[in-house]
Amino acid sequence: AQSVTQPDIHITVSEGASLELRCNYSYGATPYLFWYVQSPGQGLQLLLKYFSGDTLVQGIKGFEAEFKRSQSSFNLRKPSVHWSDAAEYFCAVGAPGNTGKLIFGQGTTLQVKP
Amino acid sequence: SQTIHQWPATLVQPVGSPLSLECTVEGTSNPNLYWYRQAAGRGLQLLFYSVGIGQISSEVPQNLSASRPQDRQFILSSKKLLLSDSGFYLCAWSGSGTGANTEAFFGQGTRLTVV
Numbered sequence: 001a002q003s004v005t006q007p008d009i010h011i012t013v014s015e016g017a018s019l020e021l022r023c024n025y026s027y028g029a030t031p032y033l034f035w036y037v038q039s040p041g042q043g044l045q046l047l048l049k050y051f052s053g054d055t056l057v058q059g060i061k062g063f064e065a066e067f068k069r070s071q072s073s074f075n076l077r078k079p080s081v082h083w084s085d086a087a088e089y090f091c092a093v094g095a096p097g098n099t100g101k102l103i104f105g106q107g108t109t110l111q112v113k114p
Numbered sequence: 115s116q117t118i119h120q121w122p123a124t125l126v127q128p129v130g131s132p133l134s135l136e137c138t139v140e141g142t143s144n145p146n147l148y149w150y151r152q153a154a155g156r157g158l159q160l161l162f163y164s165v166g167i168g169q170i171s172s173e174v175p176q177n178l179s180a181s182r183p184q185d186r187q188f189i190l191s192s193k194k195l196l197l198s199d200s201g202f203y204l205c206a207w208s209g210s211g212t213g214a215n216t217e218a219f220f221g222q223g224t225r226l227t228v229v
Contacts, residue, residue, distance in 0.1 A: 036220075043120075101146075
């Protein structure tokens with residue numbers, strides 16, 4: 001069955017520290033992969049996506065993610081976290097031709113300490 | 115540019131009352147449209163999606179229904195709300211092709227509380 005796992009429900013990092021949010025997926029074929037961010041009470045904003053090609057993708061707000069097929073992972077990273085990055089982050093997989101039909105992970109809540 | 119509008123932003127409804135949430139998309143044609151629900155402390159679950167007018171696919175059995183009366187309009191409804199229908203409802207659209215820029219775009223959501 002197709003699924004997405006975000007092992008860390010809650011992460012706290014200090015401002016200026018590096019960040020890595022983990023995402024593992026189970027999918028029958030090469031999936032389309034996404035990271036979305038959600039501020040409290042708001043909709044989802046796309047941070048970055050992977051469809052094909054270079055396995056290291058750059059996104060908005062200084063985020064990047066690396067697709068590792070052998071590990072079925074798509075971890076999100078940022079070298080230096082800002083207080084405004086505090087939010088909930090969702091990893092998701094989708095299929096070609098219907099990329100809004102997404103399977104989401106449970107989400108990781110990021111808290112940033114001053 | 116494309117925009118997605120979803121309303122209302124918040125809604126408090128009594129158990130047994132009807133529900134109608136509306137979502138419209140501007141700046142694109144023939145989009146795929148989606149309704150997601152986010153229950154408290156949980157991830158997002160796809161409820162319905164539509165690839166065209168009058169074409170609705172339901173992903174999970176539930177007390178809700180969806181309709182697409184126009185190309186860029188998607189409505190989520192219920193005849194009688196249950197307490198378990200409370201949650202944060204998100205509408206989304208994506209392009210209908212297989213090109214590289216067909217990620218999903220989400221509305222701002224509706225917070226529904228059934229009391």
